[in-house]
Amino acid sequence: MTDAQLRVGERIDGLPSQQIKIIQNPDMFSYSLDAVLLAYFAKPKQRGRGLSVDLGAGTGAIGLFYAAKTTGTVKLVELQKDLAEMAARSVALNDLNDRVSVLNSDMQEIFDEIKPGSVDTVLSNPPYFSVNETTKQNLDEHYQLARHEIAIDLPRLAQVANKLLKNNGKFYLVHRPDRLNDIMAALAARKLEIKRIQFVYGKEGREANMVLVEAIKGGRPGGVRILPPIIAYTDNDDYTDQVQEILYGSAWQD
Known part of the structure; x- marks a missing residue:
């Protein structure tokens, strides 16, 4: 593994089960459990030999965690220059x-670098919050773009995924359950048929706080599977055995 070249405010976090390390700066943006769970939830096509794209990659966590399950090419697309640069150093840190x-680019402008209809798998952890006149936004630009639909919203994200994917290619998304109607509408309008849904709960007995979605471009309507839930924490605020295994157990297998 290549030596890290950390800058002021940066640190290295990692995912032991995948033997991947990520350079981050908490003052800009840091990945959280949703990134780990999306990479875990996503199933590589053709044993991961094709092209996968992480849209809105941030520091590269999802794409790098997912890359450990594949043998093919992975492209990380990130609009913010600072985060894209950190992601590139994390790629080098992991010898990948x-x-x-x-790609340091707006995801809506990547089609010269990534040919439409050439991608097997698209992954995204997009901004969760829609923007309107009453929306309270974080004053930090990095967090604004990461959390609020300023640079991209669900319909435009779905359109980019549709354009990138091959027929029967897969789109994986993590989002908030209260946006599920918006997710379904955006995907259906762009011929991305939802096939698997898995809800994540902070603790047993509480409402879900995360939803993982798999959709297939040009898939047959119907046949949606609702997977068993993931419970993140025990009553003592420790990770559950299920999440402990995802984070610290054996390398993920599909």
Whole structure:
């Protein structure tokens, strides 16, 4: 593994089960459990030999965690220059430059670099919050773009995913359950048929606070599977055995 070149305010976090390390700066943006669970939830096509794209990659966590399950090429697309640069250093830190690369670009303007209809799998942890006149936004630009639908919203994200994917290619998304109607509408309008849904709960007995979605481009309507839930924490605020295994157990297998 290549030595890290950390800058002021940066640290290295990692996912032991996948043996992946991520350079982060908490003052800009840090990945959380939703990134880990999306990478875990996503199932590589053709044993991961094709092209996968992480849209809105941030520091590259999802794409790098997912890359450990694949043998193919992974492209990390990130609009913010600082985060894209950190992601590129994390790629080098994990010795993955031979098959993982970073595009510092608006995801809606990447089609010269990534040919439409060439991608097997698209992953995204997009901004969760819609924007209106009453929306309270974080004053930090990094967090604004990461959390609020300023640069991209669900319909435009679904359109980009549709344009990138091959027929029968898969789109994986993590979002908030209260946006599920918006997710379904955006995907259906762009011929992305939802096939698997898994809810994540902070603790047993509480409402879900996260939803993982798999959709297939041009898939047959119907046949949606609701998977068993993931419970993140015990009553003592420790990770459950299920999440402990995802984070610290054996390398993920599909």
